[in-house]
Amino acid sequence: MYPFWEVPLVTSGMIIAFIASFHILPSHLATGAFWFNAYIEREAVKKDRPELYDFLSRFTLLILIFCFVIGSITGVGIWFSATVASPRGISGLIHNYVWGWATEWVFFFLEIATIYVYYYTLGRIDKESHLKLGVAYALAAWISMVIITGILGFMLTSGKWIETGGFFDGFFNQTYWPQLFVRTSMMLGIAGIYATIVASRMKNKAVGQEIVRKASLWGIAGMVFGAIFTLWYLFKLPESVKDMAFHGGLPYLKTLLCVAAIAYFIVLLYFIIFGLIRPQMAGTVTGIIILLVLFIGIGAGEGFREGARRPYIISQYMYGNQIIARDVPALGVKSEVAKYQEKGITKSLYWAKHLDLDRAEDRIKAGRMLALFLCGNCHSFEVNGIIRPLPSLLSRVGVEEAEDIAGFMDALGDYPYMPEFPGNDLDKELIGEYLATLPKGGE
Amino acid sequence: MDLAQFLNGMRDPSGVPFFPVVFQFLMVLTFTLHIVCVNVVVGGLAISIWEAWKGGPYGRRLARGLAKASTIILSVAIVLGVAPLLFVQVIYDPFWYASNTMSAIWAMLFLVWVCTAFYAAYGFYLGNKKGDAYGELKLFWAYVAFGAMALAGITIHTLTMEALLPDMWHKWLIDGNGALLTGGARFHGMALGRLLHFFMASFAVTGVYMILYAWYFSPRPDMEPEYLAYVAKKGVNIALYGTLLAAATGFWWAGEVPESLGFLSNPVFLLSVLAAVIFILYLANSQNDPANHAIPITVLLLITVFVMSYAREILRMKYVGAFDYSIFAYKLNLSWGSTLLFFATFVLGLVVLYFPLLCAFKTGRTEPGKVVVIPEKVGSLANILLVGWFIVVAGLGIIISFKNGTLP
Numbered sequence: 001m002y003p004f005w006e007v008p009l010v011t012s013g014m015i016i017a018f019i020a021s022f023h024i025l026p027s028h029l030a031t032g033a034f035w036f037n038a039y040i041e042r043e044a045v046k047k048d049r050p051e052l053y054d055f056l057s058r059f060t061l062l063i064l065i066f067c068f069v070i071g072s073i074t075g076v077g078i079w080f081s082a083t084v085a086s087p088r089g090i091s092g093l094i095h096n097y098v099w100g101w102a103t104e105w106v107f108f109f110l111e112i113a114t115i116y117v118y119y120y121t122l123g124r125i126d127k128e129s130h131l132k133l134g135v136a137y138a139l140a141a142w143i144s145m146v147i148i149t150g151i152l153g154f155m156l157t158s159g160k161w162i163e164t165g166g167f168f169d170g171f172f173n174q175t176y177w178p179q180l181f182v183r184t185s186m187m188l189g190i191a192g193i194y195a196t197i198v199a200s201r202m203k204n205k206a207v208g209q210e211i212v213r214k215a216s217l218w219g220i221a222g223m224v225f226g227a228i229f230t231l232w233y234l235f236k237l238p239e240s241v242k243d244m245a246f247h248g249g250l251p252y253l254k255t256l257l258c259v260a261a262i263a264y265f266i267v268l269l270y271f272i273i274f275g276l277i278r279p280q281m282a283g284t285v286t287g288i289i290i291l292l293v294l295f296i297g298i299g300a301g302e303g304f305r306e307g308a309r310r311p312y313i314i315s316q317y318m319y320g321n322q323i324i325a326r327d328v329p330a331l332g333v334k335s336e337v338a339k340y341q342e343k344g345i346t347k348s349l350y351w352a353k354h355l356d357l358d359r360a361e362d363r364i365k366a367g368r369m370l371a372l373f374l375c376g377n378c379h380s381f382e383v384n385g386i387i388r389p390l391p392s393l394l395s396r397v398g399v400e401e402a403e404d405i406a407g408f409m410d411a412l413g414d415y416p417y418m419p420e421f422p423g424n425d426l427d428k429e430l431i432g433e434y435l436a437t438l439p440k441g442g443e
Numbered sequence: 444m445d446l447a448q449f450l451n452g453m454r455d456p457s458g459v460p461f462f463p464v465v466f467q468f469l470m471v472l473t474f475t476l477h478i479v480c481v482n483v484v485v486g487g488l489a490i491s492i493w494e495a496w497k498g499g500p501y502g503r504r505l506a507r508g509l510a511k512a513s514t515i516i517l518s519v520a521i522v523l524g525v526a527p528l529l530f531v532q533v534i535y536d537p538f539w540y541a542s543n544t545m546s547a548i549w550a551m552l553f554l555v556w557v558c559t560a561f562y563a564a565y566g567f568y569l570g571n572k573k574g575d576a577y578g579e580l581k582l583f584w585a586y587v588a589f590g591a592m593a594l595a596g597i598t599i600h601t602l603t604m605e606a607l608l609p610d611m612w613h614k615w616l617i618d619g620n621g622a623l624l625t626g627g628a629r630f631h632g633m634a635l636g637r638l639l640h641f642f643m644a645s646f647a648v649t650g651v652y653m654i655l656y657a658w659y660f661s662p663r664p665d666m667e668p669e670y671l672a673y674v675a676k677k678g679v680n681i682a683l684y685g686t687l688l689a690a691a692t693g694f695w696w697a698g699e700v701p702e703s704l705g706f707l708s709n710p711v712f713l714l715s716v717l718a719a720v721i722f723i724l725y726l727a728n729s730q731n732d733p734a735n736h737a738i739p740i741t742v743l744l745l746i747t748v749f750v751m752s753y754a755r756e757i758l759r760m761k762y763v764g765a766f767d768y769s770i771f772a773y774k775l776n777l778s779w780g781s782t783l784l785f786f787a788t789f790v791l792g793l794v795v796l797y798f799p800l801l802c803a804f805k806t807g808r809t810e811p812g813k814v815v816v817i818p819e820k821v822g823s824l825a826n827i828l829l830v831g832w833f834i835v836v837a838g839l840g841i842i843i844s845f846k847n848g849t850l851p
Contacts, residue, residue, distance in 0.1 A: 002453070002540045002544045003541060003544040003545045003612070003616055003623075003624075003625075003627075004623065004625050005544050005547035005548075005625060005626075005627040006625035006626070006627075012547070015551070019554075038846065058609065065565065068518070069518055069521075069561055070558075071553060072521055072522060073521065073557055073561070074549060074554075075526075076521065076525060076528070076554065076557075077554045079528070080543070080550050080553065080554060083532075083539075083540060083544070084543050084544050084547035084550050084627065085549065087540035087543070087544055088455075088540075090532070091455045091532065091536050091540060092455060092457060094455075094529065094532050094533060094536075095455040095457040095458065095459060095460070095533065095536075096457050097781075098459075098460060098466070098529060098530075098533050099460060099461075099778065099781035099782055099784055099785040100781065100784075101529050101689045102469075102526070102529060102785045102786055102789075103528075103785045103788045103789075104524075105525055105526050105529070106785075106788045106789055106791075106792035107788075107792070108522050108525065109522055109523075109792065109796070110792055110795055110796060110799075112519060112522050113796055113799040113800065113803075114798075114799045115513055116518075117800075117802050117803045118798040118799075120803070120806070121802050121803070121806045121815075122450065123814075124806045124809070124811070124813075124814060124815060125802055125805070125806055125814065125816070125817055125818045126814060126815070126817060128819065128822070129802060129816075129817040129819070129821075129822045132798070132822030132823065132825065132826055133798070133799060133802060133822065135826050136795065136798065136799070136822070136825050136826055136829060137827065139829040139830065139833070140795075140829060143829065143832065143833060146833065146836070146837075159847060159849055160847045160849075165457075165776065166691070166778070166780075167460070167778045167780055167781040168780060168781070168839070168840075168843050169847060170614075171840075172840045172843045172849060173849055174849040176840070176849070177840075177849075177850060178842065178846070203612075216604065222629045283620065297756070324456060331456075331457050331458065331776050332456075332458065332774065332776070333456045333457060334456070349810065350446075350613070351451040351616065351623050353613070354613075354617065354621060355621060365620075365621055365622050365623070368622065368623070369623050372623070407667070411464050421511070421635075424584055424652045437724070440455050
């Protein structure tokens with residue numbers, strides 16, 4: 001086990017979620033915006049309309065400074081936060097998908113090269129080549145999405161990988177295609193909103209409104225197709241996930257989906273009303289409000305995707321507490337649950353090697369380590385904790401004494417959203433003794 | 444449980460999908476490119492502050508040039524940094540993850556520093572863009588950017604050092620009462636010589652960047668030859684003294700390395716010293732007309748930094764080797780398909796990259812107002828390759844999906 005980083009009240013997982021939500025918008029924008037850009041630039045080149053270049057230059061600078069950089073820093077940020085919150089989880093992904101990420105990195109590099117050159121050569125190289133630069137960026141950025149979708153999808157549905165250990169078997173899993181289509185539609189929708197904001201601020205009102213209208217058509221197409229593909233995506237989810245989300249289990253998942261659907265609907269209305277019917281009314285403030293609505297919607301959607309893979313962090317393979325759940329013979333991987341249930345986990349804890357388990361206070365310390373490693377990824381330990389506070393939950397199920405808690409560990413695996421307990425009787429006793437020292441959270 | 448057993452047991456059970464030496468090579472290569480960019484940003488900000496104070500009109504113009512460069516090169520540095528970050532996690536996962544979780548708050552703050560540095564650099568550049576190129580500069584954002592870069596550098600340095608000292612981990616993480624520390628707020632392991640070495644190298648690299656700058660802009664009629672000569676002269680001096688200081692701090696660093704590792708007699712280390720000596724001699728020899736030697740100087744610099752980075756990697760192998768950890772003992776689960784995907788994409792990427800680089804190179808050398816014409820085929824080829832990549836991968840994906848029953 002790696003050292004553990006404890007984030008009071010909210011757990012370290014929330015730090016990932018926090019950074020990830022700042023990543024979603026800029027990254028989808030950085031991916032989608034240039035398709036629209038290239039479309040407008042093509043108009044400018046083919047129909048010889050230089051007045052459109054004003055839009056291109058503004059649009060690009062904002063994408064460059066805001067989206068591209070925030071997108072790449074928060075992208076690295078998700079990585080770093082996953083590293084400190086779930087080191088074994090990210091390690092598992094990286095050791096299977098390192099070449100996927102490395103391939104994506106090639107496209108990152110192309111993105112940064114093309115976007116800077118695109119911006120700084122606007123009006124300085126021949127128009128055809130400039131347009132091609134824009135297209136190259138759009139392609140490279142979208143391909144980076146084509147790749148990351150495979151890895152993200154793998155975490156929720158690991159496909160045939162569990163049998164074969166094959167890179168592509170996990171990559172092209174059952175949710176890959178629907179997810180790719182949803183994200184692609186969505187990125188066009190986001191680009192549409194963003195373009196309406198920039199266009200509504202243009203000095204040349206007639207051109208501005210024309211662009212608003214075009215952007216709205218893109219937006220509507222993106223939203224409609226996005227909705228269709230989302231249904232396909234939900235349909236493709238494994239039964240166990242559907243059960244957990246729609247029939248009891250974790251009802252909050254359903255709420256998240258509703259939030260996402262409502263946000264979706266509002267954005268669609270925006271495009272219809274402000275884009276097609278009254279383009280002169282589109283403005284910065286409404287645009288930004290709509291961006292926020294979409295932000296919440298996408299956040300809810302990603303929250304659903306993240307939540308739906310419980311109790312796993314990598315579907316079927318690794319539990320949320322970073323313990324390997326089963327054998328993967330193709331890779332020579334052995335279940336750690338089985339190993340620890342047989343041999344005990346405290347004995348194998350390097351950090352506990354100095355503890356003397358005959359002393360009561362050392363037993364508490366060992367128990368705390370176990371609780372951190374086995375429950376701390378998903379539960380906070382404070383009574384007033386925000387994310388699934390263990391004291392209140394234990395009181396809710398009525399297990400507050402050490403022996404009762406130890407006994408309760410056998411029941412963990414019966415919950416559809418919790419991993420089974422990976423330890424022997426000694427481990428159960430220790431964790432029980434520690435958890436019993438937490439303040440009681442019952443009413 | 445002893446430490447070696449613990450460390451080796453922490454390796455990822457999935458093993459690695461290709462021979463570790465390949466990841467190691469790619470790690471060193473991409474680290475070289477990354478650190479060169481970081482050096483230009485750190486050195487460039489420091490030199491532009493200095494030139495804005497003391498440099499006279501040419502110095503102030505140079506400061507503006509470096510300000511603009513720092514924004515672009517920092518974003519390139521960020522992207523380049525992703526690669527060694529990825530590869531280190533493949534072959535040195537037990538070390539990297541332990542140090543990061545141990546100092547988690549610092550790992551998070553690192554992002555804050557980088558973000559701050561980027562926007563401050565932009566503030567510095569945009570705040571001084573308008574108006575007289577030779578006029579006084581506003582420096583507030585330059586200080587912020589430099590400070591943030593320094594903090595980012597110190598943070599990564601510490602995370603790296605902590606990773607190399609696993610025998611200290613237990614002590615660092617268990618408090619006086621024997622309980623596990625979980626705050627992630629402490630950081631350890633600073634090695635001043637090593638840190639300063641990277642800092643001094645920034646001047647060496649930025650000096651070379653300035654020589655290259657003078658060479659690159661020399662054909663442009665709107666660039667005053669006197670200004671370019673000023674930049675080249677400054678550049679070669681800074682490169683020379685920067686390298687000497689880097690060498691001095693390098694020996695300090697060498698003194699910090701435990702003797703038991705036998706690092707100082709390692710051939711790669713000796714080779715890196717030799718490379719540095721050749722580089723210094725060549726610089727000293729080009730002092731009269733540096734811009735004309737820009738290309739060989741740059742090539743020599745890159746070779747030197749690459750060999751140095753390899754020496755740094757050898758040092759890491761020695762550190763972890765003391766605990767019976769070897770990257771070559773990693774379990775192999777060969778994945779030829781994905782390895783091929785990467786290398787094919789890598790080659791394709793280099794070809795595509797030619798297009799933006801050509802556009803940038805040509806426009807930069809043309810005075811503003813003139814339009815550069817790029818051969819039509821270059822851009823078309825780039826885009827055809829990108830589309831081709833997608834068609835091949837999507838085709839493969841569809842076949843696999845039908846075979847596995849994940850489609851329809």
